[in-house]
Each structure stands twice: as structure tokens, then as C-alpha cells.
Amino acid sequence: MIIADSQREGKEKRTITEWVQEESAVVVQTILQRLSPAVRQAMTTLDAIETGTQILTQSIGRQITEALMVSPVPDAVGVCRECGAPLRQVALHRSRHITGIFGDYDWARPYMVCPQGHGSEAPQDRVLKLGPGQVSPKLAAIITRLAIDVPFDQVPDMLEQTLRLKVDGEMVRRVTEKVGSWAESQEQAAIEDAQCGNTSVPTAPGPSTLLMALDGAMVHTKRWRDGHQGWHEGKVGVCARFEPKSLGPLAPEEEPCLSSAEVNYCVGFEPQADFLPRLYAHALQMGLDDPSCRHLVLIGDGAHWIWEESAAHLQVAGKTWVEILDFYHASQHIWAVAKAVWPQDDALQYAWVDDVLHRLRHEGGEILDEVWKALPPLPAAAQEQVVREQAYFAYHHHRLQYPQYRAQGFPIGSGIIESACKVVLKQRESGSGMRWTESGAQSIATLRAIHRSGRWQEFWNEDPWSQLVPLSRRIAA
Secondary structure: OHHHHHHHHHHHHHHHHHHHHHHHHHHHHHHHHHOOHHHHHHOOOHHHHHHHHHHHHHHHHHHHHHHHHOOOOOHHHOEOOOOOOEOEEEEEEEEEEEEEOOEEEEEEEEEEEOOOOOOEEOHHHHHHOOOOOOEOHHHHHHHHHHHOOOOHHHHHHHHHHHHOOOOOHHHHHHHHHHHHHHHHHHHHHHHHHHHHOOOOOOOOOOOOEEEEEEEEEEEEEEOOOOOOEEEEEEEEEEEEEEOOOOOOOOOOOOOOOOOOOEEEEEEEOOOHHHHHHHHHHHHHHOOOOOOOOOEEEEEEOOOHHHHHHHHHHHOOOOOEEEEEEOHHHHHHHHHHHHHHHOOOOHHHHHHHHHHHHHHHHHHOOOHHHHHHHOOOOOOHHHHHHHHHHHHHHHHOHHHOOHHHHHHOOOOOOOHHHHHHHHHHHHHHHOOOOOOEEHHHHHHHHHHHHHHHOOOHHHHHOOOHHHHOOOOOOOOOO
């Protein structure tokens, strides 16, 4: 059915395109013939020509759109969505105002009620897939795409400069957050399906390795659970499917290239334990259960919850499970030891850290016992700091096999997740003076994750704006 629908949609688009190509030549010639000498004389610069043409096409587009919007309503939609009873007409012409990409549309359509008391609606709105409010689906898509990249109050100026449309920042916020809330509801449904085992395995084989990483970034929000307002963590997950290429144990200090990897992002403001089911759902989308995916690699920082809970959610029988402590985070703790041991000697710190990190990268965590034994006697405060760092590396000892990881072509740095925290979340939600409700922050983050994962068009093919129409409406008094 999906294939058939897709083929039919493609045929309809080609039909519309062919018609436009045929008719536009006739329309253009007619317009050029009717241009008065005064208008021609005024359109001497390219800017004047483009401005005049834009005004013309906007006016024509608005008139054609309004004319096509009043087409007859098919009988099949004149029934109640809930009980299927034929709707009873209460008004032959009830007006509605819509702002679209060509400007403002005003038209009147029949208005009906369910005789069983399930509410009222205008069936023509359903045919046109209008969605809520006074914004057309196409304009809602444009607004949303702009608003996930720039602050809401910047979008009106962009629309006025490009489409000659006047909207306000508050409307931009409402539209974007409504679309984002629907996107998040779909995300939650996918998480529930994943938890219940209602998933499908990709039919085509893919790369042999699935890399998973998670981290967090702080956003100023008002938390819905307890009303607390302040900096709260948005957890970010990345799933990347790739084919590893070994660098070899003696290769230069570089990372495997993941630029060609298929990447899927997710963001959640829920508690840590509740975020892992979200990451699991995205891992399934990327082929966690795919037989051709043989290696599962988890990379992260030192946070215990990542390691202690992720395996239970993400590990799959029959697949190689690899945990890697991000090398950069490991290096920060090596530096902490150096500063505790030689607090006044920067040169000695640099020399010692450089040697230890080189050996750690090329020989693995086994060298650390030797490194600790070679440390000089320390005062009590410094010794306490060193003991804490030794305990850190003891906890992660099996995640420090960097030569083996490099030989297998696995990354040892968490650059992919650090970049995701910045690009997917912080760039949009951590600007100066920004304050969010948690639901608003989640809505925007979910939309940005969809876009950065390359699923934006697929998402809009589901008609999210029209999906926001209530199943029933209260009868106006």
C-alpha cells in the first residue's frame, strides 16, 4: 500500500508539473503582450523586474488558490469521524481566513455537526488538510523549517523579505511548537513500539558496525515535572552505521572517518533512565537487530549511568559488544593527575602527560599500573586526588584498549556526540537570554534531530500540520 501510494503521489506531481510547464508558456506570453509601455519603462533593473514579477505571481497565486479551494466536497467526507453518521449541515457558508505562501485567503464553506453530539466541523477543511489555526500547511512547513534554525522573532523578517508575508513571532512559536509536539508524540509512539517488540528489520544488508554514543548539554528550562526553573540537561544520542577501516596500531594519531556514515540523532529532556529507551528505538531504526550488523560499539564519557544501564538496553545476543571510554575524557583525568603531582611545574606536566597519552593510545590501559608505580611520593592532598583518578581508570580498565579499537577501525573519540550536542541542541536552544518550557525545548529539539538525521522531507510527507486537527470540535454556541 505504501509503495502504491508513493507511486500515485509521484504520478500526480508529474501531472501537475507537466500542466504548469505547458500552461505557463501561454500565460507568460499573454502577460508580456499586455505590459504597458509605462510598466516596461519602470522595470529597467533586475531588482525592479524581480520585484514586479514576484508581486504578479503572488497575486495570481492567491487568486488561483482561492478559486481552487472552493471545489465541491466529496460525499465520503461528510460523515462524523468518530461514529460515521452523516453530518448535518448547519451553515452553507461559514467563512475562514488562512494565511498561505501567496498571502491571505478568504472563502466560505459548508459547516456541519454530528447528530450524535460528537462535535462539528467543515469537511472541506479536511479535504484541504488545513490543520489548526490560520496558517496553510505549506506556510507552516516553511515557518517550522526556519524556526528550528533561528530564534522565533527573526522568522517574520525573513518571511517578509522573501515571500512578502507579514507574520508575528508569537505565531511562529505556536506553529513550530505544535508541529514539534506532534513530532514528539510520534517519537513516543515509536519508543513504545520498540519496547513492545513491534519493529521491522531492514531488508537490505547494511554496514557491519553500529556506533552509539550519548552525552548531554544544559538548556535553561522550566521543568514540567516539578516546576523548577533553571539549567536542565538535554540528553543527546547518536547512532551511526558505518563500515570500519583499520588504522593499524602504529598509524598516525587520527580517527576513522565517519563522514560517509548514516547518522541518526535523538534528544530527550526526560530522566536518564527514561532516555535509554529513546536511544534504543533509534538504534533499532539504524539496524540494531539487522543480521548484517555484527558489531555494536558504545562510546561515551565517564558517567556511570551510561555504562551501567546502556548494555541492558542496547546489547544484542550474537553481536560483538564493545565499550570505549572517550580518549579526550581519559586525557582530562591524566591531566588531573599531573596537576596534582607537579602543581608548580607546567613543563614537567606537559612532558609527563604527553608521554602517558602516547603510550595509552598505542599500548592501552595496561601501562597505567606501571605509570602509577613510577609517581613520586606525594603529600596527603595530592595523594587523595591521585587515588580518585586511579579509581576512575580502574572502573574503566576494560574500556581503554585503544590499540585494539584502532586496529578494528573503531573511533576512540566522542567527537560525533560532542558535535551533536552543539549542532542539534545548543546552537538553537542555548542562545543568550533564551528561556524555554521543557515541552517547548523538547519540541524544537525533536524537530532538529529529525532534520539533522536527513528525515525532514519524510517527516513532512506524513502531513503533520493536518494531523493536528482535533478529532471533534465543540459546537459553537
